Amino acid sequence: MAAADTPSARTLRRHDLCSRGIRLARKMRSDVADLLDIYVERQGLDASVSVAAVEGVPAAAAEHWSEQTGTQRLLDNLAAYRAFRALLAQMLEEQREQLGDADAALGRALAAVLLQVSAFAYHLEELLELESRGPPGDDGDGPPAPPRLSLFEQKLRGLGVLRELAQWAVRSVRDLRQLARPSPGPSSAPGMAEGQ
């Protein structure tokens, strides 16, 4: 534990967590891309349909992305994935209500992404701990409950959530790469993830 407290050990740890986080984000992006295909197909949607921004989800695109601090990046990511966790759980519930076990494959894929999003959120919390900045409290409520939507609107909303999640997975990889870059201090061990 003592070793973990030293600056070099902390740098190594941060680098390691970033590398692993990048893998998680890339795997998540890959899985969300697969899920999107399944979702569009099973819900009978047009893949090219445009969807309005989902309420309660921070936009992946940031105006001054390069100017953000590492902690800010992590906080934005954490907020986004906590929101996705709640939205995906809601989607899963709606999907089960609508289809029951009739489309178990979609349900399993959705649940797996939900689990992965949860795991990534915890991973971000661990990184924030390392930054000497504890994660903000999670009230667990997530975004405000959406108004009662029709079935089609629910489908479109789900599509929007998944698309935004895919965007965030890409942004997370970029954020974590940025975080993994050595600070002005001595260079840390090279990581494959940061080079990607």
Add this chain to the structure above:
Amino acid sequence: MFNCWIWMFILLCGSSIADEKSIRDADIFPSSPEIERGSTLKLFCVLGKHYTPQRNASHIIWKLNHELIAQENYNIVNETVSSVIIHNFTYNKAHVKCFIKYLGKEQLLVHTEVKSGFPPDTPGNISCIYYFNVELTCNWTSGRETNLTTTYTLYRKIKNTQGLILPDPELSSCRSKTESCSFRHPNIPFSNSFCFQVKAQNVLGEAISECVPIAMESIEKFEPPEILSVKKIAGIKQLLTVTWKIPEDIIPAQYLNCQVRYRNLYSNSSEIDNVAVTSEEKVVSLNLTGLWDSTEYSVAVRCIGVESKFWSEWCREKTASTEDKAPSGKVDLWRIIESSHPTGNRPVHLMWKLLGNIPHPGRILGYKIQYFPENNAALQMTKITTNKKIVLPLKEEAYIISVTAYNSAGNSPAAVLRIPSTDEKPPEIIETVRTVTTNEEMIVEWIASEPEVTEYVVEWYEELETDPFSKSWQYISNSTKWKANKKIFKPFVCYNMSVYPLYGNKVAAPYSIQTYVQEKDETVNSDVLHHRLKSLQANTQYTVYIMASNRAGGTSGEQKTFKTLKFNKEDIILIAIPVGLSMFFLLGLWITCILKKHTFKKVCWPDIPNPAESVAVEWPLDASMNNSFLKGVTYEDKTLGLEDLNVLEHCFPEEDQEGLLLMNCENHVSECTDTNATAVQNISEHKITLLNGEKKIQYNEEHEVAKCLSPSMPYVITGEDFRSQMHSALIPAKKIQPIEMLEDDLRETQQILVKNEESDNEEVLKLEDFSEKTLFNPYLRNSVKTREFLISENLPEHSKNEPKKQPTVLPAFQQNAVGQSYVTLDMVGLATAH
């Protein structure tokens, strides 16, 4: 106790339900219970309503498997419910049965299987393997066998700063009854924060393990890579380029290590090259260098994530061949020249091997041997072989021989040797050779008189070896010393060692010595003048010499060579004893067989009386002809009679030979008449040789029965022998008996028999002149022509039927004869039938 009350309550409820329906005969509660080993078992048996009031719970008895449980363990709960208590139940599995016993009869009502076991131990040694995008499988050890149905639940939890979180109990757990469980795609999210925990649960309790954090990168195993190509590059020797594809389903953004294994199919040796790649490189290439020319290689690749401990499987091998190139070095060539045959030919044994200093000799397709007389190159001969040896039949003149190795790209440089003519005397260059043996090495050193000679061949072989191709050799350049590992020599074996100088392609005269790589010294005191060498190897040649030593030095005596025997005394004894015992046993067995032959025969082939064969008296000719059995006998006796009838045939000559035959017959008969038991025996033996099968043995061994049948000859026949004797004696007589018997003769014979019978006090049936009757040849007075067996006249039927034709006497059947006690019914029957 509380449980008991619960069961009681259930039973009472059950009884009320049973009252209503009363379908089953009986019920047992609890059904198929599982209890802790060594604990107390309590079961209830509920009797069906229709049994009452004739039968009630007091009629219930209990059995554990097949054993009755003692009454004191029973308890009558109410009219229809009986319970039983079994203390210290230690069976793994047993059946408890509920019977009703009424009027002495037991009837099985119901039974149940009871298992006993233990609560589960805490699962341990959790390990997992992550087949990317396929499944995540974890294994663990469950500890002591519970013997009860135990369920295991694998939990996949997220371990973060706030503790353990089970995100979705349904998705994050996996149930199993074995020590393994798998999450399958897509329920295998990738995370670094997972820990794995196993809970074991059975009726006796549960145990939960620690949550073991396992990074999924460390347990990743992916599909083997795919080799896209293995090919040579034109113009580049000893090189192959391998290109393979990284599997797509791997954890992204990680480093990989790949191993390329390439196997030389010619030498069957393998090597492995390591390559570091990233998961983002979809296709990877590697040049394999330092390969053999013109050689096929089989290449396979496998990869692993740098953090993982599981390699992928090797991919399917692909094969390619390196660029062709002619063998670059010449072979090591040596020769053994045999002495000339009288025909003028001399076999020259050529041997060669690939040079050891060529690292990559490449594939060799064969060897080309060219040779010609030194003074006539036009007579060059060529031979091809794939072996590394050949015998050339050369003449007495000098020859030049060259050997080249070849493959599809060309020939190697030629190795050339000159074979001198038979009358040549090669120069002697080596002055002396000595050998030194160290712990590890055998060193051969020599001194040459001509220092310009720089190349030598050391040749060695076992002294007793005669096959030229078994000789070993070694080229030595720029040195007069050769060191060899001692292991290539056998200990205690004499080696002939020769050093040949080479100059150009010529071979000078060798210098040869004999040496042992390993000798053994045994030291004895100076007053000992004989010593026994022990622990020598069988069938091995040894050389022994004695060295006398003192402080000033030592002197060796003359060397003596001897060869040990193949077998020592102990070996011979060990071989001889079993062989001797076997022979002795076989001899004993043979003697026993001879001595106890009769007994063995009786036991194995008992003599079964055959009424049809019981010819106590003379059978009628026509009857015998009609009897199929007797036909056979007659047939045999035809052969038999040839001997026997010599006497008689001479007594029945044809008309034109009467005079001569009468004389012969008279002489013959007189011989026969005068002959006593000796003659009888002789004849009997003749018969034995003519008979076959069992009869032959029987006659020979049991009875030496007189067949010559002198009128004065006493016959002694036991009851058992009776029929066989009659059979062999009577029938021939009958066949040659066309002459009617005279009544006077009959009476005489009867008298003799009566006399003999009166004096007979033994158990044997004693017959004197039992069957023979003297006949008078009409041509020869007072001569005995033939003999006939006589049947007793006191056989009324026989007398009535054929009174004159075959008058017989059978004194043995008379009353009060001692031998009569042996006369069985069938014998009497035979007699009367006649």
